[in-house]
Amino acid sequence: MAEVITFDDVTVRRGEKAILDGVSWHVADDERWVVLGRNGAGKTTLLQIATGLIFPTSGTAAILGERLGSTDVFELRPRIGIASAAVAARIPDFETARDVVLTAAYAVTGRWREEYDEVDFARADDLLALFGISQLADRAYGTLSEGERKRVQIARALMTDPELLLLDEPSAGLDLGAREELLAALTEIATDRRSPACVLVTHHVEEIPRGFTHALLLREGSVLAAGPVEEVLTARNLSDAFGVTLTVTRHGDRWSAVGA
Numbered sequence: 001m002a003e004v005i006t007f008d009d010v011t012v013r014r015g016e017k018a019i020l021d022g023v024s025w026h027v028a029d030d031e032r033w034v035v036l037g038r039n040g041a042g043k044t045t046l047l048q049i050a051t052g053l054i055f056p057t058s059g060t061a062a063i064l065g066e067r068l069g070s071t072d073v074f075e076l077r078p079r080i081g082i083a084s085a086a087v088a089a090r091i092p093d094f095e096t097a098r099d100v101v102l103t104a105a106y107a108v109t110g111r112w113r114e115e116y117d118e119v120d121f122a123r124a125d126d127l128l129a130l131f132g133i134s135q136l137a138d139r140a141y142g143t144l145s146e147g148e149r150k151r152v153q154i155a156r157a158l159m160t161d162p163e164l165l166l167l168d169e170p171s172a173g174l175d176l177g178a179r180e181e182l183l184a185a186l187t188e189i190a191t192d193r194r195s196p197a198c199v200l201v202t203h204h205v206e207e208i209p210r211g212f213t214h215a216l217l218l219r220e221g222s223v224l225a226a227g228p229v230e231e232v233l234t235a236r237n238l239s240d241a242f243g244v245t246l247t248v249t250r251h252g253d254r255w256s257a258v259g260a
């Protein structure tokens, strides 16, 4: 198996503070990882390195075999699909759902004069269908519900057939029904062998889709635990990560945590 993320002793400093501190993390191309940790633990910073958006202050990070600092990140970034609040904030309200997905082929938001092939239109429509939102293809993004927008954002992240898919809190702000629908779509992706390696950041074990194989727990910028989900998602580890005593229950391939 090839490695898609290789972090060795990665530290990111901002002023006096190490917001990531000696993080070593290896992700293989057939793995689906969830990253958990309390507010400020460093999850978004970790994803920013995995996207090539920021570089480590010290240590080494390689993404898709390309070492940051000695590769052209503008060539690297199209190989990575990302759905995050930061990307979503750049989507114009007037853009149709289909165009939000389609324009990822050019790494732009807002259609202008780019030329698209039939194959691009077909892929955008297939992705809308995968997420059960074909009927919304011609609706303006700004008129969609939060759950519908999340699905459009992830469809967009998959448009370029990326080798690595990064999802930053995909279920945040969704009601229970919308969350479960989104998790079902993510399970389809996670369990499809043709899918890219995935990393999903969340605050809640209830938001881990079935099919995710590994977990990384961050606490104050450091790795508290990393490995197969069933080894990492223990009451002890999660209590340590979130600073509160938790009882953790596994329901088949889903998880829940409550205060003990």
Ligand SMILES: Nc1ncnc2c1ncn2[C@@H]1O[C@H](COP(=O)(O)OP(=O)(O)OP(=O)(O)O)[C@@H](O)[C@H]1O
Pocket (backbone or CB within 6 Å): 014, 019, 037, 038, 039, 040, 041, 042, 043, 044, 045, 046
């Ligand atoms: N440019 C910066 N300068 C100073 N501190 C920063 C900077 N960027 C991030 N931080 C701090 O680094 C820490 C980690 O931030 P990060 O956004 O990675 O955490 P997070 O785990 O994603 O948090 P949340 O769950 O709240 O989104 C936070 O304390 C944040 O305030």
